[in-house]
């Protein structure tokens with residue numbers, strides 16, 4: 001596996017691949033890889049000639065300095081896992097290399113970013129859109145693969161691709177979970193044993209919300225799921241929303257046939273986790 005760290009190297013390499021007529025599949029990540037990421041790598045590999053993965057903990061998308069400082073960084077282990085999966089290129093630039101030009105772009109995604117992650121992590125999606133735009137320019141993929149776990153991020157990136165006319169196809173893959181239902185996440189590594197034990201209740205709350213929606217109103221169903229989570233003192237719920245799966249706007253009632261997503265974010269200690277379910 002080829003490992004590149006400079007912007008000019010990745011740019012030249014993917015330019016050459018394109019000239020040779022190779023189809024490039026791209027998986028952007030922040031590293032500390034797990035089966036969720038590997039499912040994206042496998043999908044990229046199966047549909048393209050060359051698979052590129054980026055590992056970059058993007059400082060400008062963090063709204064919390066401690067979260068950035070403590071984000072797991074395991075580049076050597078990541079490189080080994082990627083090589084084992086048959087990934088062709090790992091692009092892992094430093095923050096200095098990536099932001100030789102200071103990040104100063106400003107995006108406006110309208111109502112898409114005014115809810116959930118956008119509302120609770122000011123500047124987050126501006127930072128995501130900045131780095132994803134840079135990565136798309138550098139890697140020039142035919143396809144880019146993302147996880148449904150970051151549902152709002154995928155919607156924002158779909159909008160970004162339309163707004164900036166990126167010539168690529170976006171692909172979204174389902175959430176990979178641990179056996180007990182916890183959505184895999186790099187941040188799970190930061191949980192204490194006690195926090196790890198209660199963390200699967202987040203997914204249980206989504207399942208409960210789903211079940212209660214069959215019988216009652218959105219407000220009642222949300223209340224039951226919130227009460228359930230409230231019974232675990234280790235869990236501090238930030239939001240629990242029933243939203244339209246495309247516009248991501250909160251629903252007070254569910255229109256017949258509408259695609260619906262159940263989304264939450266919660267803190268276990270200082271670790272903030274997200275999860276969602278598509279109905």
Ligand SMILES: Nc1ncnc2c1ncn2[C@@H]1O[C@H](COP(=O)(O)OP(=O)(O)OP(=O)(O)O)[C@@H](O)[C@H]1O
Nearest residue numbers: 029030031036146147149150175176184185186187
């Ligand atoms: N459990 C999962 N199943 C499928 N895809 C996932 C999963 N977790 C993350 N991804 C996807 O992998 C890509 C890289 O995500 P990222 O590196 O932020 O990983 P992460 O595990 O979500 O980390 P964290 O949530 O701690 O930031 C994103 O497109 C993300 O949606």
Ligand SMILES: CC(C)(CO)[C@@H](O)C(=O)[O-]
Nearest residue numbers: 028029030058128131150
């Ligand atoms: C898309 C991404 C790699 C941009 O830094 C990140 O937000 C992530 O890992 O989901």
Ligand code: BAL
Nearest residue numbers: 030061062124150153
């Ligand atoms: N997976 C989304 C990246 C972040 O939490 O910043």
